[in-house]
Structures are given as C-alpha cells and as structure tokens.
Amino acid sequence: MIEAKHISKSFVKYEKEKGLIGMIKGFVNAKKVIKKAVDNVSFTIQEGEVIGYIGANGAGKSTTIKMLTGILTPTSGEILVDGIIPYKDRVRNARNIGVVFGQRTQLWWDLPLVESFSILKEIYQVSNEDYKARMEMFEDVLQLSEFIKSPVRTLSLGQRMRADIAASLLHNPKVLYLDEPTIGLDVNAKLKMRQAIKTMNKTFKTTVILTTHDLDDIEELCNRILIIDNGKIIYDGALSDIKTKYGSDTKVSFVLKEAWTDFVDLAHLMEVDPKDIIVKVDEDKLEIGFDKRILSVAHVAQVIMKNYEVTDLKIMETDIESIVSRIYNEGKVNVSND
Amino acid sequence: MFQTIKPYWAYAKASFTVGFAYRLHILFWVLSDLVQVGVLLLIWIAIYGNSSSTTMQGYTLAQMMMYNLIIYMTASFTYMKPLFDLADDHFDGKVAMSLIKPTKYIYEVFFRNLGNNFVGNIIISLPLMIVLSTLTVTANHGVNFTLGTTILYVFSILLALLISFFSNFIFATMVFVTDATFGMMQLNEAVVRIFSGSLIPLSFFPGWLKTIAYILPYASVYTVPTLILMNRYTNSELWINLGIQLAWAIGLIIGANLIWSVIITKMKVHGG
Ligand SMILES: Nc1ncnc2c1ncn2[C@@H]1O[C@H](COP(=O)(O)OP(=O)(O)OP(=O)(O)O)[C@@H](O)[C@H]1O
Ligand SMILES: [Mg+2]
Numbered sequence: 001m002i003e004a005k006h007i008s009k010s011f012v013k014y015e016k017e018k019g020l021i022g023m024i025k026g027f028v029n030a031k032k033v034i035k036k037a038v039d040n041v042s043f044t045i046q047e048g049e050v051i052g053y054i055g056a057n058g059a060g061k062s063t064t065i066k067m068l069t070g071i072l073t074p075t076s077g078e079i080l081v082d083g084i085i086p087y088k089d090r091v092r093n094a095r096n097i098g099v100v101f102g103q104r105t106q107l108w109w110d111l112p113l114v115e116s117f118s119i120l121k122e123i124y125q126v127s128n129e130d131y132k133a134r135m136e137m138f139e140d141v142l143q144l145s146e147f148i149k150s151p152v153r154t155l156s157l158g159q160r161m162r163a164d165i166a167a168s169l170l171h172n173p174k175v176l177y178l179d180e181p182t183i184g185l186d187v188n189a190k191l192k193m194r195q196a197i198k199t200m201n202k203t204f205k206t207t208v209i210l211t212t213h214d215l216d217d218i219e220e221l222c223n224r225i226l227i228i229d230n231g232k233i234i235y236d237g238a239l240s241d242i243k244t245k246y247g248s249d250t251k252v253s254f255v256l257k258e259a260w261t262d263f264v265d266l267a268h269l270m271e272v273d274p275k276d277i278i279v280k281v282d283e284d285k286l287e288i289g290f291d292k293r294i295l296s297v298a299h300v301a302q303v304i305m306k307n308y309e310v311t312d313l314k315i316m317e318t319d320i321e322s323i324v325s326r327i328y329n330e331g332k333v334n335v336s337n338d
Numbered sequence: 339m340f341q342t343i344k345p346y347w348a349y350a351k352a353s354f355t356v357g358f359a360y361r362l363h364i365l366f367w368v369l370s371d372l373v374q375v376g377v378l379l380l381i382w383i384a385i386y387g388n389s390s391s392t393t394m395q396g397y398t399l400a401q402m403m404m405y406n407l408i409i410y411m412t413a414s415f416t417y418m419k420p421l422f423d424l425a426d427d428h429f430d431g432k433v434a435m436s437l438i439k440p441t442k443y444i445y446e447v448f449f450r451n452l453g454n455n456f457v458g459n460i461i462i463s464l465p466l467m468i469v470l471s472t473l474t475v476t477a478n479h480g481v482n483f484t485l486g487t488t489i490l491y492v493f494s495i496l497l498a499l500l501i502s503f504f505s506n507f508i509f510a511t512m513v514f515v516t517d518a519t520f521g522m523m524q525l526n527e528a529v530v531r532i533f534s535g536s537l538i539p540l541s542f543f544p545g546w547l548k549t550i551a552y553i554l555p556y557a558s559v560y561t562v563p564t565l566i567l568m569n570r571y572t573n574s575e576l577w578i579n580l581g582i583q584l585a586w587a588i589g590l591i592i593g594a595n596l597i598w599s600v601i602i603t604k605m606k607v608h609g610g
Contacts, residue, residue: 070438119349
C-alpha cells in the first residue's frame with residue numbers, strides 16, 4: 001500500500017547572528033545551515049497494517065507524514081501510496097487518504113460542527129447514503145451528537161479531536177495518517193479515539209500510520225513499529241520483539257539495615273559471571289540489575305537476604321516507556337546480539 | 339466541468355456562511371470606506387469649484403462623482419484578497435490542511451474569496467447599484483445606464499474578478515517566499531490604489547504614469563468596467579479593452595498556476 005524508497009528531506013535554515021550588526025550582516029549573507037530532518041528512510045507498509053511511528057521530539061516523524069501525504073516534496077527518494085506519487089499527484093492521492101494533525105484542525109472554526117461535515121461531504125463527494133451510514137458509525141464510537149451543533153471554536157480539545165478524526169474518516173480513506181491524535185486527551189477520550197481507529201481498521205481494512213508519544217496507543221493498536229531517530233529509521237519490526245529483547249532487563253533494589261561496606265563479590269555469591277549483573281550502591285541502598293533469562297528474581301533476593309538484613313525490597317521490570325527511553329538515548333536498537 | 343467545480347462551491351459556501359456571521363465587521367469596514375469616498379467627493383467639489391471650466395478631462399462634476407461611486411462599486415464587486423488567506427495559511431501552517439484535500443489550493447482560495455465576495459456584494463455592491471440606478475433615473479448626472487452597457491458591465495466585471503484574484507494571488511505567493519506579510523499588504527494596497535484609477539481617473543495621469551498604469555493589470559479590474567458602465571468608450575475602444583481583459587485573465591490564470599506549481603515544491607509547511 002505504501003512504499004517509501006530512500007526518502008530524505010532537508011530544510012535550509014538561515015542562521016542569523018545576534019544584535020543589530022548581526023541582523024544587518026544576516027540580511028546580506030546569512031549563514032546557510034542545512035538540516036536533514038529525514039535521512040534516507042525506506043519502508044514498505046501492507047494494506048490493513050497499523051503502524052506505530054515513534055521517535056523523540058524533532059526526530060522527523062511529522063516531516064515524514066507530510067511527505068507521505070503529499071504536503072511536502074522529498075529532497076530525494078520516492079514514495080508510492082496505492083500506486084500514486086503523493087507530491088506529484090496530490091489531488092488524486094488526497095481522495096484516498098485521511099489525515100489528522102493533532103495540533104491543528106481541518107474543521108471550520110466559526111461554523112457549527114455539523115456544517116463542517118456537510119462541507120467535507122461535498123468536497124469529497126460522499127453520497128447521501130454513505131454519509132448517513134458513516135455518521136451513525138461515528139455516533140456509536142465517538143458520540144458527537146452532544147456537541148454537533150456547537151461552533152467548532154467552542155469545543156473542548158477532546159471533543160474537537162474526536163470531531164477531527166471523524167472528519168478524516170468521512171470519505172472512508174484507504175490510508176489514515178494520524179500525527180499525535182491523542183495529544184492532550186483524557187483517558188476516556190483516548191479510549192474512544194483508539195476504538196474508532198480499531199473499528200475502521202477492522203471494518204474497512206484501513207491502513208493506519210500513527211505517530212504518538214503515548215506508548216499505550218502503540219500497545220493497543222499497532223502490530224508493527226518504526227522508530228526514527230535523528231531522521232534515520234533505527235528499528236522496523238514487531239513491538240513484541242523489542243519487548244522480549246529489552247523487557248527481560250530487571251532490577252531489584254534493596255534497602256539494607258546497615259550501609260553496604262563489605263564489597264563482597266555478589267556475582268560469585270549468585271554463581272554468575274560478573275558481567276551479567278550490574279551493582280549500584282548508595283550507602284544502605286543496593287540495586288542489582290540483571291537479565292531475567294540468566295538470573296531469577298527469587299534467586300537474587302534469596303542470596304541478598306541470606307547475607308544481609310533487608311528492610312525493604314522493590315522489583316522493577318522494564319516497561320515499554322523505559323525501553324523506548326533507552327532506545328532514544330542510545331539512538332540505536334540492539335536486536336542483533338542475542 | 340460541473341462535477342469538477344462542485345467540490346469547490348463548498349468552500350465558497352463555507353466562507354460565505356462565516357463571512358455573513360461576521361457581517362457586522364464588514365459593515366463597519368464599509369462605513370469607513372464610505373467616509374473615504376465621501377472625502378474624495380468633497381475634494382472633487384472643491385477642485386471643480388476652484389476651476390474656471392466646468393469639465394475636466396471630459397468629466398463634469400456630476401460625472402466625476404458618478405465615476406467615484408461606480409468605481410467604488412466596481413472595486414467591491416471585484417474584491418478578491420487572497421493575500422489574507424495565503425498569509426494566514428502560511429504562518430500557522432494551515433496550508434497543510436488544504437493540501438490534504440482533493441482540491442487544488444489555488445481554486446480553493448479562489449472560491450473562498452468568492453464566498454466572501456458574495457457577502458460584500460450583498461452588503462455593499464447591490465445596495466449601491468440600486469442607489470446609483472435611482473440616481474440616474476431621477477436626476478440627470480450625465481450618465482445613462484442602458485441595458486447594453488449593463489450587460490457588458492456584468493461581463494467585464496466577471497473578467498475583472500478573475501484578473502483581480504489571480505494578479506493578487508501571484509502577488510500573495512511572495513508571502514511564502516519573503517515571509518513579509520504586512521509589508522506585502524501595504525505595497526499591494528498602494529500599487530492598486532494608484533494604478534487602478536480608484537483614486538483619480540487614469541486620464542488625469544501624465545503620459546509615462548499612464549503607460550505604467552496600462553501595463554499593469556489593475557486598470558482592467560477597476561477602470562475598464564467603470565468606463566463601460568459610464569458608456570465612455572467608443573465601439574472599437576470597448577472591444578479592445580474587453581479583449582485586453584480577456585488576455586489578462588487567461589495570462590494570469592496560467593501564470594498563477596505556473597508560479598504556484600514551483601512554490602509548492604519548495605514550500606516549507608510550518609508546525610508539527
Ligand atoms: N519548516 C522547517 N524549517 C526548518 N526546519 C524544520 C522545519 N520543519 C521541521 N524542521 C526540523 O526538522 C526536524 C524534524 O521535525 P519534525 O516536525 O518532523 O519532528 P517530529 O518527529 O514530528 O517531532 P515532534 O515529536 O516534536 O512532533 C526538527 O529538527 C525540526 O526543527
Ligand atoms: Mg511532530
């Protein structure tokens with residue numbers, strides 16, 4: 001459905017020096033800085049897939065989405081969406097896609113919500129029957145009727161976002177691009193939003209590409225994730241693979257009755273190689289990090305409790321948040337070394 | 339053709355509805371305009387009062403006043419200001435929301451402007467037209483609207499509308515390049531004001547300024563329809579001017595599309 005081949009997008013920025021002199025100098029010859037927002041990115045997405053596209057702030061997610069939707073033209077590389085080159089044949093491509101940019105709206109600010117829908121109905125030439133059926137479905141999932149007669153500018157963020165996702169689905173697009181669709185939503189609104197995405201995907205085999213900073217969205221919706229860092233794709237695969245790889249990292253922290261001072265070789269006590277455990281000490285706090293597949297929590301706890309008097313103990317398994325934070329920090333994914 | 343235009347009418351309808359909701363704004367803005375026209379009329383009265391002859395450049399005072407009213411009406415019939423749309427869309431990145439729609443941005447903006455234009459027509463131009471017609475019927479102002487000139491006027495206005503939009507659109511695309519909206523607006527206003535004939539009839543201009551005025555498209559937007567309605571053209575002048583209008587309209591539509599197709603590939607879309 002979607003094929004991106006070695007796409008890059010560079011932005012030219014003109015750096016101006018500070019102060020009046022700098023401003024005048026900048027006017028004449030500003031320093032040209034080239035920022036590669038997206039750097040040689042390739043991927044293929046099949047029909048019906050739900051892809052999570054994640055990465056730190058400024059990684060290049062929105063820029064990629066803008067190229068896929070035909071808003072921006074790549075500096076180099078090629079994109080095909082359902083056989084169409086989006087930035088060359090923008091209008092034709094636009095009929096096949098729905099887009100939500102979380103931080104802006106495609107609704108008419110000053111008009112009642114329902115008017116926005118009827119305008120979009122005409123723009124996309126949606127038939128009366130389809131329109132009715134779809135509005136009913138939205139009502140089921142997104143409950144728009146409580147505010148459908150209010151001007152869009154009076155809607156709360158969550159209401160507006162629900163309305164925007166409905167707007168993007170009105171013409172039953174083949175591909176749905178969602179750039180941070182759950183930004184600023186409360187728990188219930190998020191659930192509704194996810195429900196709507198799931199329903200569309202199940203019923204119409206809609207292909208979905210979703211960027212988000214909320215990893216619950218990803219866990220709930222996506223079978224595959226792409227991680228982008230500094231414009232480069234650093235991971236493309238199943239979420240579960242990352243979880244098994246990093247998810248086995250476990251930490252147990254103990255609070256001891258007395259400060260830990262004897263510096264015994266804990267690895268030896270636990271009968272493992274010293275490089276298999278990471279020990280951190282801070283006076284009476286002792287933290288041991290290890291891979292669950294090598295050592296068990298029970299064994300670690302047993303060894304420590306046999307040798308020291310423990311007043312408190314906490315087990316920390318890696319959640320998806322910390323996995324991703326680690327990946328962002330390292331800027332790479334180590335899936336190969338097992 | 340009808341099928342391809344249909345989606346665009348939705349934009350016109352939307353901006354008409356929004357514009358009509360803000361009709362009070364427009365009304366105040368019209369009032370300020372009318373004050374300007376009033377001042378202009380007073381100035382002409384003073385000029386004619388101090389002049390030894392009763393006509394200037396072939397206009398009696400009454401005709402001059404009619405000229406000012408008609409050119410004001412013409413200006414509001416052809417009011418298209420894509421600069422506002424483009425500046426707005428560019429600076430907060432709203433253009434992204436237009437580019438995801440299955441419609442061409444240029445024509446989207448055209449129809450958005452058309453919707454606003456209709457609001458203006460209902461509030462300004464049509465009432466003014468009625469006032470002017472009654473004026474000509476009840477008092478002799480040396481201007482006779484005939485059915486012929488009125489039909490030609492409507493035709494000329496339609497061409498002027500296209501010229502107005504597409505010339506201003508080309509001007510407005512510079513916002514995407516220079517990022518300098520306010521300056522562009524001022525410049526646009528000043529150029530139009532001087533070279534359209536809406537301040538002084540172009541026949542008052544010295545030769546070289548007249549040449550510039552006739553090289554620019556603005557005379558085709560304001561002066562030509564106005565003089566057609568005032569029946570001041572000879573037959574051959576009439577057809578030549580309509581021909582020039584048609585040429586401008588076609589040329590500018592092609593030009594605007596060309597320029598836009600270049601800009602769109604270079605454009606930065608803010609935000610995200
Ligand atoms: N119009 C522009 N001009 C210059 N630089 C830009 C422009 N748009 C984006 N960038 C730069 O490109 C990089 C990628 O931006 P992008 O918006 O794609 O990030 P993102 O992954 O969506 O981040 P976030 O999670 O914060 O939304 C950033 O460093 C940004 O500063
Ligand atoms: Mg973004």
